[in-house]
Amino acid sequence: MMFNRVSSRPWLGSVLLAALLTACASPTAVAPTSPAQMPTPASQEQRAAQETAPTAAPQFTAQQERVLVVGLPKTDIDKLDPGRQYEITPPQIIRAAYETLVTLPEKGARIDRVEPLLAESYDVSSDALVYTFKLREGVKFASGNPLTAEDVVFSFRRLGNLQDNPAWLYNDHVQSIEALDARTVRITLKEPNAAFLAMLVSPNFSVLDSKVVRQQGGTDDETAKETDKATEWLNNNSAGTGPYILKEWKRNEQVVLERNPNYWREPAFFDRIIFRELPDDAARQQAFERGDVDIAVGLDIDAIERLKSNPDVVVLVGNTLDMTYLAMTTNPEISPELADPRVRRAIALAIDYEGIIEGLMNGNALQLPSIIPLGLLGTDPNMALKRDVEQAKALLAEAGLANGFTAKMVYPGGYKFNNVLLADTLVAKVQEDLKEINVSLQVEPRDEASWRADYRAGKLAITLADWTPDFIDPHGWAPAFAVEGSSAARRVHYKNAEATALAQEAGRITDPAKRAEMYLKVQQILMKDLPFVGLIQPRTQIVVRKDLRGVVYNPVYFIDYYYVSR
Amino acid sequence: MGLLAYLIRRVLITIPLLLLVTLFGFTLTYLIPADPLAMVLSERAMANPQIVQAYRERWGLDKPPHERYLNYVSRLLQGDFGESIATQEPVGRDLMRYFPATMELAVAATLFAVVVGVPLGVIAATQRERWVDHLARFISLVGVCVPVFWLGLLMLALFYYRLQWLPGPGRVNPRLILPPTVTGFLTLDSLIAGNLEVLSSALQHLILPALVLGAYSMSLITRIVRSAMLEVLQQDYIRVARAKGLTERLVIMRHALRNAALPSITSIGLAFGNLMAGAVMTETVFAWPGIGRYAVDAATKLDFAPIMGVTLVVAGMYIVINFVVDVSYAIFNPRVRLS
Numbered sequence: 001m002m003f004n005r006v007s008s009r010p011w012l013g014s015v016l017l018a019a020l021l022t023a024c025a026s027p028t029a030v031a032p033t034s035p036a037q038m039p040t041p042a043s044q045e046q047r048a049a050q051e052t053a054p055t056a057a058p059q060f061t062a063q064q065e066r067v068l069v070v071g072l073p074k075t076d077i078d079k080l081d082p083g084r085q086y087e088i089t090p091p092q093i094i095r096a097a098y099e100t101l102v103t104l105p106e107k108g109a110r111i112d113r114v115e116p117l118l119a120e121s122y123d124v125s126s127d128a129l130v131y132t133f134k135l136r137e138g139v140k141f142a143s144g145n146p147l148t149a150e151d152v153v154f155s156f157r158r159l160g161n162l163q164d165n166p167a168w169l170y171n172d173h174v175q176s177i178e179a180l181d182a183r184t185v186r187i188t189l190k191e192p193n194a195a196f197l198a199m200l201v202s203p204n205f206s207v208l209d210s211k212v213v214r215q216q217g218g219t220d221d222e223t224a225k226e227t228d229k230a231t232e233w234l235n236n237n238s239a240g241t242g243p244y245i246l247k248e249w250k251r252n253e254q255v256v257l258e259r260n261p262n263y264w265r266e267p268a269f270f271d272r273i274i275f276r277e278l279p280d281d282a283a284r285q286q287a288f289e290r291g292d293v294d295i296a297v298g299l300d301i302d303a304i305e306r307l308k309s310n311p312d313v314v315v316l317v318g319n320t321l322d323m324t325y326l327a328m329t330t331n332p333e334i335s336p337e338l339a340d341p342r343v344r345r346a347i348a349l350a351i352d353y354e355g356i357i358e359g360l361m362n363g364n365a366l367q368l369p370s371i372i373p374l375g376l377l378g379t380d381p382n383m384a385l386k387r388d389v390e391q392a393k394a395l396l397a398e399a400g401l402a403n404g405f406t407a408k409m410v411y412p413g414g415y416k417f418n419n420v421l422l423a424d425t426l427v428a429k430v431q432e433d434l435k436e437i438n439v440s441l442q443v444e445p446r447d448e449a450s451w452r453a454d455y456r457a458g459k460l461a462i463t464l465a466d467w468t469p470d471f472i473d474p475h476g477w478a479p480a481f482a483v484e485g486s487s488a489a490r491r492v493h494y495k496n497a498e499a500t501a502l503a504q505e506a507g508r509i510t511d512p513a514k515r516a517e518m519y520l521k522v523q524q525i526l527m528k529d530l531p532f533v534g535l536i537q538p539r540t541q542i543v544v545r546k547d548l549r550g551v552v553y554n555p556v557y558f559i560d561y562y563y564v565s566r
Numbered sequence: 567m568g569l570l571a572y573l574i575r576r577v578l579i580t581i582p583l584l585l586l587v588t589l590f591g592f593t594l595t596y597l598i599p600a601d602p603l604a605m606v607l608s609e610r611a612m613a614n615p616q617i618v619q620a621y622r623e624r625w626g627l628d629k630p631p632h633e634r635y636l637n638y639v640s641r642l643l644q645g646d647f648g649e650s651i652a653t654q655e656p657v658g659r660d661l662m663r664y665f666p667a668t669m670e671l672a673v674a675a676t677l678f679a680v681v682v683g684v685p686l687g688v689i690a691a692t693q694r695e696r697w698v699d700h701l702a703r704f705i706s707l708v709g710v711c712v713p714v715f716w717l718g719l720l721m722l723a724l725f726y727y728r729l730q731w732l733p734g735p736g737r738v739n740p741r742l743i744l745p746p747t748v749t750g751f752l753t754l755d756s757l758i759a760g761n762l763e764v765l766s767s768a769l770q771h772l773i774l775p776a777l778v779l780g781a782y783s784m785s786l787i788t789r790i791v792r793s794a795m796l797e798v799l800q801q802d803y804i805r806v807a808r809a810k811g812l813t814e815r816l817v818i819m820r821h822a823l824r825n826a827a828l829p830s831i832t833s834i835g836l837a838f839g840n841l842m843a844g845a846v847m848t849e850t851v852f853a854w855p856g857i858g859r860y861a862v863d864a865a866t867k868l869d870f871a872p873i874m875g876v877t878l879v880v881a882g883m884y885i886v887i888n889f890v891v892d893v894s895y896a897i898f899n900p901r902v903r904l905s
Contacts, residue, residue, distance in 0.1 A: 163620035449600035
């Protein structure tokens with residue numbers, strides 16, 4: 001199940017972070033193809049010769065065409081308009097058809113800085129308030145129109161004015177945007193924000209061909225939320241500068257991309273990329289083994305273990321930025337017991353983290369210390385709690401609950417946290433662990449929607465939940481969990497003035513060392529108060545046919561298919 | 567009263583019936599204590615009042631329930647099924663795409679069920695307590711008991727993965743360029759366009775899911791035909807027919823089967839309706855882009871318009887099936903009058 005909207009940040013979904021393996025061992029293979037690899041005239045002749053109706057309905061076969069087939073689990077693709085989509089699967093498709101001002105270095109393998117893409121260079125004012133981008137020369141959209149600063153202004157303003165799912169990325173941060181000349185864009189923020197460059201990597205900040213989008217009924221003015229009519233067209237076509245063009249989207253079935261002949265760098269390798277939705281894990285695995293699928297996403301752990309012995313298969317492993325965590329209310333009206341920090345600490349100490357990772361996740365996860373995923377600025381795996389039942393019992397006794405107590409845990413039955421860990425299984429494990437300190441969990445499975453509604457409304461005493469990244473900077477996590485009244489903190493009624501101040505301030509300064517120190521401090525406070533207990537940060541494994549080169553995973557857009565070749 | 571009057575009356579009854587279905591569906595959806603936006607918007611967007619406000623206005627969630635219902639019904643009466651909140655696409659167009667895919671599968675499954683189930687039932691009845699009968703009963707028992715997803719995976723593992731006789735999941739080879747949509751049945755559309763490559767691929771892709779989806783109906787039909795035949799074969803008129811010296815073949819085909827047809831037709835009709843329930847699992851295993859998966863998506867997202875659209879289409883289908891069953895009664899048994 002890939003429709004994990006659960007947490008806040010679908011677009012970065014179950015994705016991987018640094019340390020990613022590549023299918024291609026050669027570090028120099030950045031250029032996806034050389035002219036010699038492009039279809040030769042001979043192969044085209046051959047194709048023409050075999051076609052029965054060359055003009056009306058060309059019928060291709062695999063031998064004549066370079067086709068890449070990606071087998072996806074049940075996907076959450078609901079729109080492919082970069083200004084509206086905010087789910088887990090679409091970014092990899094949007095990234096192939098559109099590009100952003102800045103991107104992640106090394107094909108996406110590094111997440112600790114950004115580098116220019118459509119921008120040739122950029123400048124950030126020392127107060128992190130004004131961002132100026134100089135656009136690359138000679139970049140053309142798939143339509144042949146040249147890229148201009150106006151296109152950037154149009155795309156970003158449209159993102160904000162559509163008032164759709166990702167609109168906050170623009171509206172919450174940008175004060176103004178202007179084209180200084182045909183190749184210069186200046187963005188002024190509402191308040192200093194050191195994470196803004198990381199946000200610009202998001203596919204929602206894709207640069208669209210303003211001429212084409214306007215022709216299709218698109219607009220960037222304030223009325224866009226009512227008057228923009230381009231989405232239907234953008235769901236089935238693309239208007240970007242990317243190496244591929246969106247040709248077809250059949251929901252619940254497949255997405256087809258074709259090579260962009262006008263691409264400004266060397267053309268991409270494949271004639272077509274087909275993303276097939278194969279919702280059943282076993283059927284998808286069979287399709288991969290039969291050779292009908294080249295890259296299989298989301299196979300189950302046993303199948304992957306078996307495939308590892310297959311010499312024609314490479315299994316890529318990477319750490320996601322997803323997290324599954326335990327949340328406990330700090331509000332005595334909801335639970336007088338849990339409102340006592342000693343009790344929350346006792347519960348945190350009673351959890352068998354190793355058992356969860358080894359037993360439930362087969363080792364495919366890291367222990368998440370607090371609420372910022374490991375690998376990001378200001379994180380430290382050594383902070384993680386260790387199980388200590390004796391100390392937990394002592395803490396409960398200190399809180400006057402030596403005989404334990406009963407708490408109600410509402411959770412989403414049948415739901416998979418971060419698409420990998422079945423909620424019911426994790427709940428049963430936590431319930432068992434807490435029995436050892438005489439804390440009895442009365443569990444109540446609910447449908448996802450009503451669980452989510454109650455959790456958001458701050459009505460739950462203790463529950464489990466998950467979160468996916470919005471952008472790759474600790475500022476995407478710390479404020480949400482540590483700042484009083486913010487989206488996650490208010491669900492457990494968490495209030496701590498020091499944590500609030502630190503989490504807000506750390507986003508405003510530019511010095512990375514200082515920021516790292518502040519984020520560490522925020523996590524230390526949270527680990528003292530423990531309204532949230534980090535449990536796991538899953539690893540993702542993706543199986544790839546060995547003859548594919550340049551497959552690299554990254555936590556923003558999964559795979560940059562421009563670099564993939566055979 | 568002629569057939570025409572009967573037909574008109576049946577159609578007229580359908581309208582209030584479907585309206586009741588919408589009222590029922592709306593009430594149920596409304597009673598679920600969850601905000602539909604919470605399933606569509608991200609945490610960040612939910613925390614942003616402008617985005618939430620824009621969604622509430624656009625989807626009419628800021629209006630009182632009776633107004634929303636009347637709005638929906640008035641659009642419906644103009645043939646507009648509304649739009650999905652999640653995809654912002656018109657539901658009418660979705661139904662036109664997903665429903666034919668499932669219908670094509672269901673028709674193929676029913677065809678399989680009838681073509682195999684009826685003869686199997688007849689043979690079992692005539693060869694009562696012989697090995698053929700035991701085999702037929704065993705097959706029908708297995709067919710009724712085996713979970714659809716398990717059978718589907720087994721079939722795929724055997725015919726697709728191991729023997730490589732048939733293609734795997736999907737409706738057609740994804741590399742083919744498809745003919746324009748006319749009926750939504752891929753087999754018919756490719757036939758209309760004269761595209762034999764697509765037709766052949768579509769037919770091959772249809773075999774396994776139709777077999778899996780039809781297994782339950784086939785078993786049901788076998789059992790019902792068998793027991794109906796057994797009952798009929800005890801009747802005096804069969805004895806008379808035999809006494810007249812008719813061949814056993816004629817006795818079975820003309821005298822017994824025609825009389826056993828009535829209960830069988832009911833069960834075939836019901837089985838066809840039941841296919842919709844089995845379709846979700848079959849569609850998942852075989853990556854079939856049908857109405858079953860569409861319905862599940864809509865339900866989990868509390869997406870009102872698609873939920874209602876699917877409900878109406880399925881209700882409509884049951885009405886049509888009942889009608890067809892009633893009419894075929896009259897055809898098979900002149901004693902039954904349509905009134």
